Amino acid sequence: MLEGNYRLAAAIFLGIFCGFLLVKSDLAWRKTCLNMFLLKDGRLIKTLLFSLGSGVALIYYLQYAEVITPHVRPGFFWASLIGGIISGVGLALCCRVPITVIAALGAGRLYALWTLAGMLLAVSFVDLISGPLSSSIYKWSTPLEAPQKADYFLDPGNPALWVVGVSFISLLFIQFVFRGESEE
């Protein structure tokens, strides 16, 4: 594990790579994200599905070899569901998530400042209502269980195998259904 300035330097380097990747994969552009939600453009869906399929397999083997350990924040059913619904409405309006807002600003899209302002205000707003939230939404259900791990990747009871399989089958299907690509 990296510490101190090495940790910071690695984070900046990985951030630069991530910013590069967001522009190269079109994730930074509002129009391509909107077209993905309108089911008009399959490029981003294919990127995300490939990332899901390859990432789940990669992380399974890295955890199996004890190279990395699981790092997941505790999930609550209702908090995740309500959070997902609210975020979904916001995504349809602005077509951006925190890292793509920063990338869009880097690419000169100054209107993304409004989205950033809304996001920063939301953080303060949640801080303000954290008391009522803790006594309501997080109490409605117990924390979700940690992911189960199978000893063998090809074990039919291994959820990672199913995710990889469904991702790549969906990817093949989408490859033939979506052919158009939109430009920024």
Added chain:
Amino acid sequence: MRILTGKWSFYINGAFLSGMIALCLYLFQDTVGMNDGMIMISEYAGKTVEQTAEHKEIKLPPLDWQTGFLGGIFIGALAASLMSGNWKIRFFQEKESGIVSRSLKTVLFGFAGGFLVMLGLQLAGDSFLGQWSGALQLSGGSWIFLVSSFAVACGVAILLEQRNASGGE
């Protein structure tokens, strides 16, 4: 140097995205999401407003690995867009006539959308990158969040499109 100027194929993007998350997990031994970084920036913005109102000296923003990562994203996106000729200053997200309509849509959609996205992410407990990282690690909460947010985003975007309230850049 086509690799620096052109678009990358979806399988390269997908492999790099998952590889980057695995590398972050290995190097930082922490959740990958930038939630703490955004909270830190929000607190800094609030303090700066207070300091400006009280005419106090403004301190530099806090720099840890998460804010450093966010700063790196800005630099990386700037470099990539300059290299590929996509760097453009844009003040409005829509290309329709009428400055009032364009301004209103940009502010309303941008601000309300950003507020709702972050509100949902805060409720779910991590940023979008963190939720994606959680999904790769088969976290149930992340899967519930991602599936519900994509389904709702598609539904709302299609509804808005049908009502001509939403448009492309």
